[in-house]
Amino acid sequence: MTNITSRHEGAAGDLTARALREALYAGLISLGLFVLFVGLKSDQNIRNELILVPRWGLLAIFVVIAMVGRFLMIAYLQPFLASQKVVNAATGMLPDSMASRFFRLPFFIAAVVVSAVMIAAARGLPDNIAAYATIIRGLAIIYSLACLFYMFRIFITTHFTVLAVAALVLYPIVIVAIFGAQGSLKWVDNFGIQILIYVMLAWGLNIVVGLAGLLDLGYVAFYAVGAYSYALLSSTFGLSFWVLLPMAGILAAFWGMILGFPVLRLRGDYLAIVTLAFGEIIRLVLLNWAEVTNGAAGISGVAKASVFGIWSFDVSAPNNFAKAFGLPMSSAYYKIFLFYLILALALLTAFVTVRLRRMPIGRAWEALREDEIACRSLGINTVTTKLTAFAIGAMFGGFAGSFFAARQGFVSPESFVFLESAVILAIVVLGGMGSLVGIAVAAAVMVGGTEILRELEFLKHIFGPDFTPELYRMLLFGIAMVVVMVWKPRGFVGSREPTAFLHERKAVSGSFTKEGHG
Amino acid sequence: MSGQPLLKVQAVETFYGNIRALGGVDVEVNKGEIVSLIGANGAGKSTLMMTICGSPHARHGSVIFEGRDITQMPTHEIARLRIAQSPEGRRIFPRMTVYENLQMGAGLDNLKYFSEDVEKIFKLFPRLKERQAQRGGTLSGGEQQMLSIGRALMARPKLLLLDEPSLGLAPLIVKGIFEAIKKLNKEEGLTVFLVEQNAFAALKLSDRAYVMVNGKVTMSGSGKDLLANPEVRAAYLEGGRH
Numbered sequence: 001m002t003n004i005t006s007r008h009e010g011a012a013g014d015l016t017a018r019a020l021r022e023a024l025y026a027g028l029i030s031l032g033l034f035v036l037f038v039g040l041k042s043d044q045n046i047r048n049e050l051i052l053v054p055r056w057g058l059l060a061i062f063v064v065i066a067m068v069g070r071f072l073m074i075a076y077l078q079p080f081l082a083s084q085k086v087v088n089a090a091t092g093m094l095p096d097s098m099a100s101r102f103f104r105l106p107f108f109i110a111a112v113v114v115s116a117v118m119i120a121a122a123r124g125l126p127d128n129i130a131a132y133a134t135i136i137r138g139l140a141i142i143y144s145l146a147c148l149f150y151m152f153r154i155f156i157t158t159h160f161t162v163l164a165v166a167a168l169v170l171y172p173i174v175i176v177a178i179f180g181a182q183g184s185l186k187w188v189d190n191f192g193i194q195i196l197i198y199v200m201l202a203w204g205l206n207i208v209v210g211l212a213g214l215l216d217l218g219y220v221a222f223y224a225v226g227a228y229s230y231a232l233l234s235s236t237f238g239l240s241f242w243v244l245l246p247m248a249g250i251l252a253a254f255w256g257m258i259l260g261f262p263v264l265r266l267r268g269d270y271l272a273i274v275t276l277a278f279g280e281i282i283r284l285v286l287l288n289w290a291e292v293t294n295g296a297a298g299i300s301g302v303a304k305a306s307v308f309g310i311w312s313f314d315v316s317a318p319n320n321f322a323k324a325f326g327l328p329m330s331s332a333y334y335k336i337f338l339f340y341l342i343l344a345l346a347l348l349t350a351f352v353t354v355r356l357r358r359m360p361i362g363r364a365w366e367a368l369r370e371d372e373i374a375c376r377s378l379g380i381n382t383v384t385t386k387l388t389a390f391a392i393g394a395m396f397g398g399f400a401g402s403f404f405a406a407r408q409g410f411v412s413p414e415s416f417v418f419l420e421s422a423v424i425l426a427i428v429v430l431g432g433m434g435s436l437v438g439i440a441v442a443a444a445v446m447v448g449g450t451e452i453l454r455e456l457e458f459l460k461h462i463f464g465p466d467f468t469p470e471l472y473r474m475l476l477f478g479i480a481m482v483v484v485m486v487w488k489p490r491g492f493v494g495s496r497e498p499t500a501f502l503h504e505r506k507a508v509s510g511s512f513t514k515e516g517h518g
Numbered sequence: 519m520s521g522q523p524l525l526k527v528q529a530v531e532t533f534y535g536n537i538r539a540l541g542g543v544d545v546e547v548n549k550g551e552i553v554s555l556i557g558a559n560g561a562g563k564s565t566l567m568m569t570i571c572g573s574p575h576a577r578h579g580s581v582i583f584e585g586r587d588i589t590q591m592p593t594h595e596i597a598r599l600r601i602a603q604s605p606e607g608r609r610i611f612p613r614m615t616v617y618e619n620l621q622m623g624a625g626l627d628n629l630k631y632f633s634e635d636v637e638k639i640f641k642l643f644p645r646l647k648e649r650q651a652q653r654g655g656t657l658s659g660g661e662q663q664m665l666s667i668g669r670a671l672m673a674r675p676k677l678l679l680l681d682e683p684s685l686g687l688a689p690l691i692v693k694g695i696f697e698a699i700k701k702l703n704k705e706e707g708l709t710v711f712l713v714e715q716n717a718f719a720a721l722k723l724s725d726r727a728y729v730m731v732n733g734k735v736t737m738s739g740s741g742k743d744l745l746a747n748p749e750v751r752a753a754y755l756e757g758g759r760h
Contacts, residue, residue, distance in 0.1 A: 363618070363621070363622065366611070366613075366614065367611055367614070367622050369613075370611035370612060370613060370614065371609050371610075371611055371612075373573070373605060373609060374605060374609040374610070374611065376571075376573060376593040376594050376597070377571055377593060377597055377602075377603040377605055377609075378594075378597055378622055378623060378625070378669070378673070379594045379595075379597035379598045379625055379673070380594055381592075381594045382594070496613050496614075496653075498614070498615045498617070498618055498651070499618065
């Protein structure tokens, strides 16, 4: 930094000289350009003859403006812009945005006042001045609208989490208000719950793949472990959802460790193949161990979740939710309850992820993803680091699995095929590994997108009555992936948010880094 | 040389599968010394460095640190004895910021001296301070090397292992880094074990040095003696000198 400023001081004299020189050139060029256009005007005299009227004064004004402008540009504006850039290059910080200087609250108030005054005063003005007033009024209104838009954007970005969660909490209420209790089913269930399950699964897998960098192609195995844990234990022992939810998580975490041990020494492609095999093993065991799992027929009649045991959603139960509140019977209440349940579980996943990232274990995961050898030479125990990543990632898969079983009321090995693992991984990669927001967006686009395909009846009018858009969903999925990977190779949100700061939360975004290096 | 050396490598043999990379190496590093190990490509320099860190472990012989046998200890436990390493190829964490990289070096749970040590590193390498919020992967090679050494120093090491700090760097930057190492050694008594291909710079810097050929130490002596040695000059210095 010091040498940069000193260079500036030393260069100040040179700069003025250069600015003067450039100003002179600019003056000469403008003189040459304007001497015929401005300096001489063709006119008719009283005898209708063409004469030239010299306008040397006006020409001088043009030339002076060009010279002064060039001088100011070289001597002040360019160094100012350059200094902005120098600061950025040296600290690696993004510039104090020009927009935040341009759009300010006092300016905004002034613009509003100006436009108000112009509107109020417009009537009393003579015509020629009124035209100027209209222009000023227009500019003031455009500026204040831009200000509002900018402030709104800042508000959204600074309070994004709160706003997003609030929107999700209000979502079922709004939907019920618009479509009524029965009509809300589709929107809450197909769009809300379905998307949130995938958000949660992807956030869980994000711990393993996005943070710890362990490519896991068998994540659905833990989803299956959670679902079957709940289905089997609740139908065999009659335990409630709230007892079995943590148990399903623990069992899945246990299986995560079981997977973790044999793959401790593997990385990349080899790890991916073993985890893929692990996912298939779990599915085939569920399929073939018919005495316990009922094989391909699956387990039906899985108990519904209750509101902490206080209200039930069983139609026959005395403490039925709708009865207790004197509401008409509808399955919508259960769906809305499930919506809030999965929302809470997903937010728990996000909360734990965010907290863990700031803790030693989270930093060890990220370091492990970056460079395993460096990790070990810094005293990080890579064995426990990997096992905890597998276990905690699997735990959230288990939570989601038991929720899935409670929601469907039916589990079978059908639901836990490799394709599910692939979809979850695709969501993580598309969203940007490690980024919670990006992953949530990717899940909404991918899962919501396939759901919307079912709604596109009008396509039948274009492609004929036999056209079923659902059948093309994988094709569209693939095209979407290719498009996103071409345009945003790091996923929707590609930059990694640092977890340690000295003064300010600023960092060079990932897009400035070479692929595979940042 | 009073008392026992800080690090003692005794008759160490290391294998990659069936291939013997080190054939009975003896090296000693005393407290407060800069010791360098020079040799050609494939001589086993980096293997010796990695063997000290326990990855791979030595098959025969022993590595003694502060009188303690660390031959079969896992790498992360060796690192916790405060043997810090700036590995070959620097191996900084590219997606983490400079600041986070340094934090990783301080160990995960003991951040007692953290801010004090960070200031020290920033004083030693002012470039890192300028770039503290920048991602490691966006640094230049020289800055990455500074970061790698800085990260190793954050552990308050008793022994600093440097594997080819000059690799792929401009001579001027190499000079700066070697000066920093010298300064640390002079002012804080830091013990340094240095592996280098740049024999001239390494020998000039070191108190003592070893020359390695085909997995064996063939020569040792003070840096000055080896610089003057005609064999060393012929093999490593003539023509290689900048």
